[in-house]
Amino acid sequence: MEKKYGEEYKGDSRFVADCRKLQSIYRVEIGEEIRPYTDRYGNVHYYGNYISNGEIPKENCWKNFLTEDAFKYAQMRTNPENKKTYETIEKDRLFNNLLSSQPMAFNLFCPLRQMREESPEVATQVIKAALPDYPIHRVTDVDLEFIPEKYTELTGDKSAMDAIIKFVDSDGRGGFIAIETKYSENLGTNVAYDRDENGQKIPRVKTIEAVKKLRCFKPDIEKLIVEGKKGLTQIYRNFLLSEMYGFDEEIQSYSIILAPNKHPSKDKEFNTLHNELCEEYQHKIKRIDLEDFVNKIISVCPEEYKSVFERFHDRYLNWDKLKNY
Numbered sequence: 351m352e353k354k355y356g357e358e359y360k361g362d363s364r365f366v367a368d369c370r371k372l373q374s375i376y377r378v379e380i381g382e383e384i385r386p387y388t389d390r391y392g393n394v395h396y397y398g399n400y401i402s403n404g405e406i407p408k409e410n411c412w413k414n415f416l417t418e419d420a421f422k423y424a425q426m427r428t429n430p431e432n433k434k435t436y437e438t439i440e441k442d443r444l445f446n447n448l449l450s451s452q453p454m455a456f457n458l459f460c461p462l463r464q465m466r467e468e469s470p471e472v473a474t475q476v477i478k479a480a481l482p483d484y485p486i487h488r489v490t491d492v493d494l495e496f497i498p499e500k501y502t503e504l505t506g507d508k509s510a511m512d513a514i515i516k517f518v519d520s521d522g523r524g525g526f527i528a529i530e531t532k533y534s535e536n537l538g539t540n541v542a543y544d545r546d547e548n549g550q551k552i553p554r555v556k557t558i559e560a561v562k563k564l565r566c567f568k569p570d571i572e573k574l575i576v577e578g579k580k581g582l583t584q585i586y587r588n589f590l591l592s593e594m595y596g597f598d599e600e601i602q603s604y605s606i607i608l609a610p611n612k613h614p615s616k617d618k619e620f621n622t623l624h625n626e627l628c629e630e631y632q633h634k635i636k637r638i639d640l641e642d643f644v645n646k647i648i649s650v651c652p653e654e655y656k657s658v659f660e661r662f663h664d665r666y667l668n669w670d671k672l673k674n675y
Contacts, residue, residue, distance in 0.1 A: 356398025369534035373448035374398025404445030420460035504594035506556030525602030541581030
């Protein structure tokens with residue numbers, strides 16, 4: 351790859367390298383220089399997915415964001431006057447890391463959020479077409495980086511839902527779809543614990559309470575979790591928080607993992623959790639290819655929005671562009 355596109359990161363898999371290259375190409379297209387990256391050993395690198403001053407827009411260019419609305423919403427959500435103490439939005443990651451899935455989620459769901467505000471009926475039609483397997487009658491809200499205010503009471507875990515779509519069904523019953531978006535990253539493998547009076551790791555109390563209350567896992571799996579013999583990684587904790595939020599609000603709850611078709615680990619991570627859930631819970635979580643989701647939106651959305659999603663596809667999912675670089 352030419353020098354202007356940045357150096358390769360030696361730890362990248364082929365898939366992550368392709369994602370990084372696509373974002374390096376996007377950086378060059380919008381005329382941004384690489385921000386140097388200093389590793390923990392003090393070595394300076396020039397990876398093409400980092401920019402500087404992403405919070406300062408240029409004329410008709412919002413740098414890490416595809417629309418002015420997404421940029422302004424990101425500004426609002428990271429403003430200390432608006433940001434809640436428990437929210438985990440990282441400003442530098444959001445504005446300056448082109449490879450991150452966090453700004454990608456803003457680029458995908460802010461246009462749907464804006465569409466819902468301007469024309470709820472149209473937004474409902476578009477989202478129903480993109481997610482035909484859910485009992486959506488009317489979309490009531492689209493939001494990002496959502497953490498229930500009562501998270502400490504629900505599971506004790508404040509891992510945000512990257513996006514949330516709230517709706518009512520044909521009977522007027524409320525519901526929501528919690529969406530975890532991944533681009534190049536894998537779902538986290540870290541296990542969350544509490545610590546006892548001696549500082550030793552122990553299973554998180556509220557999480558164990560949630561597992562017992564929901565009875566969502568097969569009995570042998572639940573036993574392992576309760577006894578502390580099976581730690582819960584991000585995908586498990588996300589699902590539990592979503593289900594406990596639905597349980598507490600007495601509304602329907604669903605979870606989606608949204609990632610590129612080429613993503614190497616999304617199927618493994620999904621299957622591990624799905625196969626350990628009780629049969630009556632297995633329909634509550636699905637994996638959906640990002641390409642399929644975006645293409646369905648493009649096929650049905652109004653012309654004034656279509657170009658936004660086409661630009662999204664070109665930036666994040668147009669793997670054919672790599673043939674020329």
